[in-house]
Amino acid sequence: MKKIGVLTSGGDAPGMNAAVRAVVRSAIYRGVEVYGIYHGYKGLITGNIKKLEVSDVGDIVQRGGTILYTARCEEFKTEEGRAIAIEQLKKFGIEGLVVIGGDGSFMGGVKLTQLGFPTIGIPGTIDNDIPGTDFTLGFDTALNTIIDAIDKIRDTATSHERRFIIEVMGRGCGDLALWAGLADGAESILIPEKKEDLDSIVERLNRGLERGKKHNIIIVAEGVGHADEIAKAVKARANMDTRVTVLGHVVRGGSPSAFDRVLAARMGNKAVELLLGGDKGKMIAIQNNKIVAHDILDLLTKKHEFNENLYQLAKVLSI
Ligand code: F6P
Numbered sequence: 001m002k003k004i005g006v007l008t009s010g011g012d013a014p015g016m017n018a019a020v021r022a023v024v025r026s027a028i029y030r031g032v033e034v035y036g037i038y039h040g041y042k043g044l045i046t047g048n049i050k051k052l053e054v055s056d057v058g059d060i061v062q063r064g065g066t067i068l069y070t071a072r073c074e075e076f077k078t079e080e081g082r083a084i085a086i087e088q089l090k091k092f093g094i095e096g097l098v099v100i101g102g103d104g105s106f107m108g109g110v111k112l113t114q115l116g117f118p119t120i121g122i123p124g125t126i127d128n129d130i131p132g133t134d135f136t137l138g139f140d141t142a143l144n145t146i147i148d149a150i151d152k153i154r155d156t157a158t159s160h161e162r163r164f165i166i167e168v169m170g171r172g173c174g175d176l177a178l179w180a181g182l183a184d185g186a187e188s189i190l191i192p193e194k195k196e197d198l199d200s201i202v203e204r205l206n207r208g209l210e211r212g213k214k215h216n217i218i219i220v221a222e223g224v225g226h227a228d229e230i231a232k233a234v235k236a237r238a239n240m241d242t243r244v245t246v247l248g249h250v251v252r253g254g255s256p257s258a259f260d261r262v263l264a265a266r267m268g269n270k271a272v273e274l275l276l277g278g279d280k281g282k283m284i285a286i287q288n289n290k291i292v293a294h295d296i297l298d299l300l301t302k303k304h305e306f307n308e309n310l311y312q313l314a315k316v317l318s319i
Pocket of ligand 1: 125171
């Protein structure tokens with residue numbers, strides 16, 4: 001293989017740029033040309049493709065977002081769209097592709113692989129919702145951004161003796177809320193993987209009030225519902241001056257943490273190694289601090305494993 005492509009797709013995540021840099025430089029180091037495909041799968045169809053040199057990926061390791069841009073592309077979901085994409089790849093002489101994104105993005109990669117075009121995926125999403133990997137690129141940075149925000153909210157919550165209901169992203173996955181809740185000592189953590197009834201939330205809040213606690217932090221994963229509605233329901237049962245903060249897209253931006261940068265370097269390098277070694281249809285993962293690869297089709301039949309131990313620990317520590 002002498003020419004490969006790289007694209008980012010789905011929601012951007014901190015560490016995507018570091019992964020692009022790792023793919024480009026690991027490939028060039030091995031004598032292979034790399035082409036950046038802009039705007040995700042859309043760029044494959046429109047031919048928005050440019051050769052990347054070592055210096056094109058300089059000064060990006062520390063930057064959030066993605067220099068390759070990202071987009072959701074309906075046309076690529078059709079057979080016609082994919083046929084055009086394959087033509088574009090052939091036109092540029094590209095023989096393999098690295099896709100950095102979430103599980104939706106991998107489905108596109110699988111389709112290309114089935115059409116005879118080798119593709120390798122790197123899990124890049126703040127949600128940490130991909131099976132087979134302990135962490136996705138961007139999760140650690142997003143988590144740290146959330147914690148920084150909650151620490152600040154806690155200052156004002158304490159000063160005004162208020163309750164804060166804080167909603168965080170994560171789509172259908174509660175990992176950002178769970179890890180943030182544990183790291184920040186939240187009273188309650190509401191996540192889609194675990195149904196918690198209002199009674200037990202209120203009971204815990206009231207216990208705190210009896211102990212003289214003057215402020216509360218409740219973290220809600222967006223997959224559970226709107227923080228506003230939860231605030232109303234909780235307030236009706238355990239009255240306290242309450243405010244809602246929806247952290248939203250703030251959590252998706254920012255300079256990647258050291259962990260995400262190192263993970264991006266390891267995953268990017270492994271993706272190139274596999275592609276050049278003739279592998280295809282695989283996703284790079286980190287498990288027990290080892291970089292491994294799984295068959296994407298297998299992964300897509302599985303669900304990201306919920307960490308029951310962390311959830312129980314958070315409950316113990318928020319008695
Ligand atoms: O998948 C990343 C994510 O940020 C989710 O946490 C969130 O639900 C979604 O993307 C938001 O998507 P958009 O940026 O299209 O509003």
